[in-house]
Amino acid sequence: MKNERGRPRSFDIDVALNNVLQVFWKHGFQNTSMNDLVEATGLKKSSLYAAFGDKSSLYLKTLECYLVLLEKNHAQILISEQDGRCAVEAFLRSLAEMLTSPHLPGGCFIVNGTADLGGSRMTEGVEVALRSALKGSELLLKERLLRAQLDKQLPSNINPKELAELFFTLIAGLAMQAKGGASREKLDLVIGHAMRAWPE
Template sequence: MAERGRPRNFDRAQALDRALMAFWQSGFAATSMNDLVEAMGINSPSVYAAFGSKEALFAEAVQHYHTTYADELPAALKSAPDAAAGIEAMLEAAVELFTRPDRPHGCFVVNSVASNAPNGIEIEQTLKDLRQGRSKQIAERLTEDVRGGRLRDDTPVQELSDLYAAILQGLAQGARDGLAKERLLTIPRHSRALISPWMSDKNSR
């Protein structure tokens, strides 16, 4: 017999993924505990025993999204031969992530704005850090190309990073609004034009 207070046997990772999908679809405020119980396929006492609270479950879902789904974006950015190609690949990966037919559309982190997330300083800061993290990752890749001579020394790294991060958020909102994947994919194709004025001669050919 199982010990009193312990959750029933279930796949915790699978339950967390299902909770993420519920939050991703409707947001924190609109997703009730009943919704989560139904989505996760476990009873309410087991949810509380395994995750602590709705707020704690949401916080864990945020990290799960970041490491399981959104990790494709920085991987695409870093694996390309140069920043221009990396940014284009990252934007394309974002469109793929935001428009998958088997998942809610848009970006879970972008969708989780302050008005639709738990009223806790820690989780709000986590969401803010993740949103701002994209700009930092892009800036690091641009800086790498400046140091490698693929971009000129006067490249406005921070301005370009913020601009590309804003485009990422725009793609997320467009997907959330139901814009077709084919339409969204036209945007990454123009991303190189934003950086081309600062490409070195040997890297712009």
């Protein structure tokens, strides 16, 4: 007996996932309902569940998409730029461009999501994934600063982990400023002042 093929989807799954990402990016996990996602995608709840699973599964998929976006458009700058100071500054300025883009919801998907941590409607899976994403971003900076130190671009008495924490705190602050409507020019000004603190 031949197996019947599943009914083909009548929608573009990548477009639907991007629409879901925009909603979560803007409102976070707790403040987004399935009805919001239905409205954003134009799909029925049954179609969303069939394609992606429940709300938590949807959020995790969009977080994964966002991390791919960060890797492709921003993290590569840290890797490709040979000078440590230039790498960090270029990375920060590329983030500032994204954080303030008029074509995006504003701020950082991950930083925006941290407002939900510990919330009553937060699921364990989403919370673990968000915390992991935060640690991953900080680790990325730490590894680049370690490389800079090995290349004699950072003094040996500087603790790369502590400096990474400083820059990560700066990124979180920039994201919050952008979410509140701060301009690209304002963020660039802050970054310029922050880079003057680079240890010589």
